Amino acid sequence: MQKELPSKANVVIIGSGVIGAGIACQLIKRGIDDVVVLEQGEIGAQGATSKCIGGLRTQFSTAINIRFSLISREVFRNFKEQFGIDLNFRPYGYLFLATREKEWSVLLDTSRLMTRLKTPLELFTPQEVAQQWPFLDVKDLVGGSYTKDDGFYDPHTVLWAYVKKARLGGAVFIEGAKIGGVLRSGKKITGVETTKGHQIKTEFVVNAAGPWAGQVAALAGLDLPIEPLRRHLFFTDTFEEIPDVFPMVFDLNSGWYMKREGKGLILGGPSGERSFSNDVNFDAEEWTAIESIRRVPALERSRIIRGWVGHYELTPDHHAVIGAFPELENFICAAGFSGHGFQHSPITGMLVAELITEGRAKTEDIYPLRPTRFREDNLIHEPITAFRE
Ligand SMILES: Cc1cc2nc3c(=O)[nH]c(=O)nc-3n(C[C@H](O)[C@H](O)[C@H](O)COP(=O)(O)OP(=O)(O)OC[C@H]3O[C@@H](n4cnc5c(N)ncnc54)[C@H](O)[C@@H]3O)c2cc1C
Structure with a gap:
């Protein structure tokens, strides 16, 4: 049954794709159960995750992408223990x-x-x-x-395993809730507002809006080049x-x-x-x-x-963006995976949960993925991609 929109939450996640749902799961695991995931459409019905083919590869040209795959692969290999589901890896x-x-x-x-x-x-x-x-x-x-x-894995099985586990732990997923504005006070976001005018006060916002993440960042006055x-x-x-x-x-x-x-x-x-x-x-x-x-x-x-x-x-350098802009400390970006977000969803969930609960990412150094790298013109290029621009 669809839950009602709350008026406050510890963490608001914008986007219920494999990244947003994976983060919700990891927050629950770390004891943060006041989590609301807002989805403009329906879970798993639109966005990159709905069209994904579920590949996990270690062949990348940068150490951070390779390590992300290796760590995520371990999570998928032990999925049954954590989620009770056999992923039927091919x-x-x-x-x-x-x-x-x-x-x-x-x-x-x-x-x-x-x-x-x-x-x-x-x-x-x-x-x-x-x-x-x-x-x-x-x-x-x-x-x-x-x-x-x-x-290969089945991305829908993984997505719904995340959603189910997060829900069991207390996270609330709300469909048909499109974020159309954010409420700011100085260097902090104090809440979000849906396009229907409902406001939710919050301590943290996670931008997991996939291909829409640039648009969502713009609502907060931030320039995030994700297309x-x-x-x-x-x-x-x-x-x-x-x-x-x-x-x-x-x-x-x-x-x-x-x-x-x-x-x-x-x-x-x-x-x-x-x-x-x-x-x-x-x-x-x-x-x-x-x-x-x-x-x-x-x-x-x-x-x-x-x-x-x-x-x-x-993104311009085909690497994800994970972290906050210094001018808006509690608005965490987790997007821009440039075609490999499914396979990197386990490690991303861990890193964002660490950022929120401990103030810094510990499992991996995410400095190379900081959102300011574009305006600093300090990119890390990944040429081994599944597409041509
Ligand atoms: C054809 C194709 C094949 C792929 N194959 C692979 C593969 O083999 N391996 C791999 O690792 N990756 C693959 N990918 C990439 C992978 O699918 C993505 O990197 C991953 O799904 C991104 O997940 P996400 O949660 O960030 O984004 P999404 O799945 O796009 O989720 C974002 C969600 O945010 C919601 N949203 C957006 N704006 C708002 C708003 N304002 N308010 C509320 N909700 C909002 C959207 O409706 C959407 O549901 C593929 C992608 C495509 C397109």
Whole structure:
């Protein structure tokens, strides 16, 4: 049953996606039970989480992203103990393909970094890629990088496990409550206001509004460069000409990708437009068909049966924003994951809960993710992304 909007709460979280719900869960775990999660629509029905494909990979080019994946992977591995749910992990692996020297050099640097962090990847020549996965056309490849322990979860199972656990601990989730304003007093937020004029007084606000996080920050007078980046995905009918199990294949140059989904396939279509539009367009389907057949010639005989558009929450350097602006100490940003927020939701929940309960994040140094890095022009770039801008 939908609860009534309260007039005060210790912590207000804006957004009930996998990040907001994960934070609520961790706050409950740390004894903060006066938590309200406000959702403009319905839980799990819109936002990036609703279109996510549930991948967790360790192949990133920065130490902070790799460590975020390793810590989060441990939480997912022990999910049953904490949440009572088996996540049915599918360890398909991730394979990134480089067709240009520039991309290959990123993969070489990544390999060195991952070895230092004791989570090595395997580098393959084009011939080795073809030997392992003969359905891939490798004639334009410089090489590939492979992490066999990466794979897939079901994002909806994870989201609802967070929601259920947080609710059991006392957190209140309210749907149809869009935040349209914040109440400020000096360097503090004192409350939030819904678009219908209901005010909630609070000690902390967490901006977990995904692709809308830039808009929510603007309500508080803050400049947070997070934009929605459209991503087309297409789904094929049953396709049995390639194996049932193979890694997620990414083409670093084009941004195309392919993964097994049941008996069919998910094909990653074009990305690049910054807009909240959900429209699937024919040009995108055509691009996806051409790229798919170029990399996997057998796909000429496959059939695309549906498609959708999701929105990545894009920052200029493709890293998340976690922390507060110095001019508004109790307004904590946890957004801008740039396409990898599902897999980093466990560590983000821990870090934000630490910020709120202990005044600082302890599990990881989040200084590189501070929201002021954009205006300081001090970015940390992540080139290994699932999209092209
Ligand atoms: C096609 C696609 C595939 C992806 N695949 C992967 C993957 O394989 N692995 C991975 O790790 N990540 C993946 N991602 C990224 C991942 O989905 C996101 O990083 C993650 O879901 C972000 O979660 P979130 O809670 O921050 O945002 P969201 O899920 O967008 O949640 C934000 C919520 O805030 C609400 N909201 C916004 N404004 C307001 C307001 N003013 N008041 C109240 N509520 C508000 C929204 O309605 C929304 O429900 C993918 C994304 C897409 C689009």
